[in-house]
Amino acid sequence: MNHGRNDGFAPCHSPVAMVTAPSESCSPYPDSRSTHEAVHHSPYMQKPFFSIIIPAYNLENYIAAALQSVLVQTFQDFEIIIVDDGSSDETVSIIQSFHDPRIHLVSQVNGGVSRARNAGMKKAVGAYIAFLDGDDYWYPEHLELAADFFNRHPEILAYANRYMRDELEAIPPRPPSYPESIRRLGIRGVLFMHPSSVILNSSLASRLPPWEEAMPYGEDGLYWTRCMRGTGLIGLGGSVTSIYRQRASSAMHDEHYQHVSLHSLIAPLLNELEAMKNPKWQFAVHYLVIRELHPKRLLSLNAEERISLTGRIRKIMHPCLNRPFLDSYMKACSARAGMEQSFSALMDRTMFSCKWLDRLERMGRSLFFRLQTNNGMEGKHQDPARSRS
Structure with a gap:
């Protein structure tokens, strides 16, 4: 080597x-x-x-x-x-x-x-x-x-x-x-x-599973x-x-991306989320889903399709941190008013959730490691059962 x-x-x-x-x-x-x-x-x-x-x-x-x-x-x-x-x-x-x-x-x-x-x-x-x-x-x-x-x-x-x-x-x-x-x-x-x-x-x-060959985006x-x-x-x-x-070809790729169906982008991610043990806490994946709900793409669906899709998303999202913003966005889309602002607020809230939980989780893990280190320094005769508690 x-x-x-x-x-x-x-x-x-x-x-x-x-x-x-x-x-x-x-x-x-x-x-x-x-x-x-x-x-x-x-x-x-x-x-x-x-x-x-x-x-x-x-x-x-x-x-x-x-x-x-x-x-x-x-x-x-x-x-x-x-x-x-x-x-x-x-x-x-x-x-x-x-x-x-x-x-x-x-x-x-x-x-x-x-x-x-x-x-x-x-x-x-x-x-x-x-x-x-x-x-x-x-x-x-x-x-x-x-x-x-x-x-x-x-x-x-x-x-x-x-x-x-x-x-x-x-x-x-x-x-x-x-x-x-x-x-x-x-x-x-x-x-x-x-x-x-x-x-x-x-x-x-x-x-x-292999990279999904049927998904161009x-x-x-x-x-x-x-x-x-x-x-x-x-x-x-x-x-x-x-x-x-x-x-330049990437820009063309992005232009084609705007016309891809919403279901083809979101359905595979939702399938993965629904198979997870704790989907409500997977905020990074929530963000990947939410970012595809841009007004132009969401409005390409009829009212029944929008209700069905967002209802599926609501079941997965955390009830306190994201659902109110999703509901507000759906109302804006129905009224055809304030859609961009509501979508931006939903995106910001989802990203805030990612950052907040990420910081909280890392603080907890850091505290756990410090406690483990301190316990290890107390002596070799510590009760193993106590150290695992």
């Missing part, structure tokens, strides 16, 4: 390992190898610490920067699995120009980013699964900070460093760092997650919510180490 700083590409002349996805009959590249051969010739005799999954579709202007940001990481024990999602530009040629045996290229017919991530995860053998979209990039210490956290907290199965948007096609200034923390996913942790910032223990990832929020099936906590790094590029 190499923990030293690497200031350039790995000095290796082996070609990129090429793997054909199951949906393809053969590889379109010369010197192609079967999946078994590519794995057999991996440079690792043991599992790498990280498997990095990079979906790529027509990213000839971005994929090189994404790959380079991985290869210059200060933590070097990883494999890179790039899934080309049927690109028609020079994306594949650019990937092939990188000569590092840790890079494995998977080719598939265009099926969307979720299918690409699922294909990459099937090939992954690392102890932890890291995601990086092919048009985003990392700062050099991204993996090192995550590895350090997991080594100190092996019981935590999910981690995310802070991220920020790059809307100007330039390296943005980095904001100040904050102390790392451990948060409840359902209270606020889910809101800190972005695909290019998240790393999961492979044991957790293997237990989760909102699939990431659903996947993070499903993480709560296997873990309630997430480690949050204090430094910005991942950059999310806001491209």
Whole structure:
């Protein structure tokens, strides 16, 4: 395992390992190898610490920067699995120009980013699964900070460093760092997650349902919510180490998003919430649901559909903290007056609930750990039953 700083590409002349996805009959590249051969010739005799999954579709202007940001990481024990999602530009040629045996290229017919991530995860053998979209990039210490956290907290199965948007096609200034923390996913942790910032223990990832391939929008929020099936906590790094590029095509994506049906966005999240033991306290997921209830989208439903949907949401939401604001918003929509203001108040109240409960929960957990530490210092002959009470 190499923990030293690497200031350039790995000095290796082996070609990129090429793997054909199951949906393809053969590889379109010369010197192609079967999946078994590519794995057999991996440079690792043991599992790498990280498997990095990079979906790529027509990213000839971005994929090189994404790959380079991985290869210059200060933590070097990883494999890179790039899934080309049927690109028609020079994306594949650019990937092939990188000569590092840790890079494995998977080719598939265009099926969307979720299918690409699922294909990459099937090939992954690392102890932890890291995601990086092919048009985003990392700062050099991204993996090192995550590895350090997991080594100190092996019981935590999910981690995310802070991220920020790059809307100007330039390296943005980095904001100040904050102390790392451990948060409840359902209270606020889910809101800190972005695909290019998240790393999961492979044991957790293997237990989760795959990325939802039928959802062109909102699939990431659903996947993070499903993480709560296997873990309630997430480690949050204090430094910005991942950059999310806001491209022109992303703006087009956002425009199409405005016309997606409300049911297709909310129903999967509500299904997950209703299956949870304590849905009323999962305010982060409430926020993911509420943010889709924008007036234009909600008014696309008829009155009966609105009543049915919001009635389902009311049953899940906490009766004191959010329901009055939801009821006020529904009245505004019925009257076609003050909708934007009521929606803004509902969003603000839900976010306030997330922050308030998050702070309260962390204070309680901090007090618990302090009490445990103090009890441990009182002596080895303390009654074990008393220490567990």
